[in-house]
Amino acid sequence: MPTFGQRLRDLRKAKGLSQRALGDMAGVNFTYISKIENEKLDFAQFPSEQLIRSMAAALEADVDELLLLAQKIPEPIKRRVIERPDAFRKFASLDDETINKLLEDLEDG
Amino acid sequence: MPTFGQRLRDLRKAKGLSQRALGDMAGVNFTYISKIENEKLDFAQFPSEQLIRSMAAALEADVDELLLLAQKIPEPIKRRVIERPDAFRKFASLDDETINKLLEDLEDG
DNA sequence: ATCCTGGTTGCTGTTGGAGTTCAACACTAT
DNA sequence: ATAGTGTTGAACTCCAACAGCAACCAGGAT
Structure with missing residues (x-):
């Protein structure tokens, strides 16, 4: 990056x-x-x-x-975090591996 | 709320x-x-x-x-968003239903 | 050699607005 | 009446986010 x-x-x-x-x-x-x-x-x-x-x-x-x-959270992401804090607190606690699996699931799902 | x-x-x-x-x-x-x-x-x-x-x-x-x-993103969430922008841009684009399914998957998974 | 065009950086200066305080007032309750 | 609590408009402080000069360097064209 x-x-x-x-x-x-x-x-x-x-x-x-x-x-x-x-x-x-x-x-x-x-x-x-x-x-x-x-x-x-x-x-x-x-x-x-x-x-x-x-x-x-x-x-x-x-x-x-x-x-x-620039370490700033884009507006659409910010909005969704505020709307679903429960989900994003969970997502943020996941390690890279688990996140990758979630993304794969979304690809096929 | x-x-x-x-x-x-x-x-x-x-x-x-x-x-x-x-x-x-x-x-x-x-x-x-x-x-x-x-x-x-x-x-x-x-x-x-x-x-x-x-x-x-x-x-x-x-x-x-x-x-x-107060519409502010807690530091741990913010950090993870910056680290994995690819994932969180994806998550933020999902509707409530899909997010709920993901959370369920994490419960059992 | 001189002159553009483009880039770097130290320095000083300006300003809008976020954050905070001040002063004065109102309401209870004792 | 006075002690404790809360409200509000106005005024203040302060600094992040710029402006902008001046001096300097590098390379290319004339």
């Missing part, structure tokens, strides 16, 4: 955009993009959820993937 | 504490407790995660229950 900064840089280059171009599209200064990509942000470890959404839109990338890399 | 404010008030009264007493224990002004209980917070819909933890400790209550009522 790449870091948020690495992934952002890859997505940007794949689109052939400069930091300045992406900055303009997302509405932030290009030096801030640089700091994000190099993980040199002063206090916050990651940019705001709003900015992540703007950047994902500009890059035509998967918002939720970027949110997860 | 009660609101966060209602539940907090119930827990506090069950302990026979005044707002001032709880406020002192949790390290905040009692007027803030009042606003939380009556949901009169201007912008923030809920208090910070830190304060919720302090109050839960003072009330000897279940932290995760209060966190969920």
